Amino acid sequence: MKFSVGCDIGYEIIEPATLIFNIEAIAGGRQRILGETLTITPNLPADEKTATETGNRYLRLTAQPGQLRLRYTAEIELDALHNPPGMIEEVPVARLPLDTLPYLNPSRYCPSDQLARFANRQFGGIAPGFGRVTEICNWINAEVDYLSGTSDTTTTAADTFALRAGVCRDFAHLGITFCRALGIPARFVSCYAWQLHPQDFHAVFEAYLGDRWYLFDATRMAALDGMVRIGCGRDAADTAFATIYGAVNPLPIEVWSNADGNTAEEWTTDAVSVARS
Structure with a gap:
């Protein structure tokens, strides 16, 4: 399936500022970039780096006072990969690949140690495997209200658990936290999401099951098959679309994801397994 994705973001730079962006799609595996463009206005020199482990693509630039705009477009x-959910098992810690072990640990927004007692009481009796992670998503979707403005950049999964409200990044953080508390490696994923309304950068998570990472979205707001991965990491701190050092004011942002050709069917979010590795 092919998708056209992109974003148009801008800032009013108040004083000289350094900005680090993570808005370009990950290249590799089952996600292929057919073509892409990145336009920076004004035309500024930029440093680019692709993280070896995750494939995240970072862009750093320094801007002087005035307006700054970035427009990214890509054909993806x-x-x-779909596998029968009932055949996808959890992996004992003793047999996990070593590069997945950091995703078992508590992190800034995912304090799995604080919610371990609840996670084990609520989900510990469920048969290990893909179905247990699906039940985690079911619980979050049923028990946490999706409400804009209820969280900010300091909100952790423990806060969301107490408040029972949040947005996509909070749903993802809570899913990651519960998985890690149960010994399942889990990581945060930012993406362009087809069928998301209104369009914006979206947040989901991946759990390591069987021999690969599988996508999960507790918000149930977009099709898993149509998610173009931008970045992944321990939590949102590793995958922010913009990290800013200096005084700036954000301008209106536009994000889009459109299916190309005859891709028109509506997919459910957790009915099937979806992996891109």
Whole structure:
């Protein structure tokens, strides 16, 4: 399946500022970039780096006072891997690949140690595997209200658990936290999401099951098959679309994700397994 994705973001720079962006799609695996463009206005020199472990693509630039705009467009081909959910098992810690072990630990927004007692009481009796992670998503979707403005950049999964309200990043953080508390490696994923309304950068999570990472979205707001991955990491601190050092004011942002060709069917979010690795 092919998708056209992109964003148009801007800032009013008040004083000289350094900005680090993570808005370009990950290249590799079952996500292929057919073509892309990045336009920076004014035309500024930029440093670019692709993280070896995750594939995250970072862009750093320094801007002087005035307006700054970035426009990114990409044509993406997705080849989602579907396996029978009932056949996807959890992996004992003793047999996990070593590079997944950091995703078992508590992190800034995912204090899995604080919610471990609840996670084990609520989900510990469920048969290990893909179905247990799905039940975690079911619980979050049923028990946490999706409400804009209820959280900010300091909100952790423990805060969301107490408040029972949040946005996509909070749903993802809570899912990650519960998984890690149960010994399942889990990581945060930022993405362009087809069928998301209104369009914006979206947040989901991946759990390591069987021999690969599988996508999950507790918000149930977009099709898993149509998610173009931008970045992944321990939590949102590793995948922010913009990290700013200096005084700036954000301008209106536009994000889009459109299916190309005849891709028109509506997919459910957790009915099937979806992996891109």
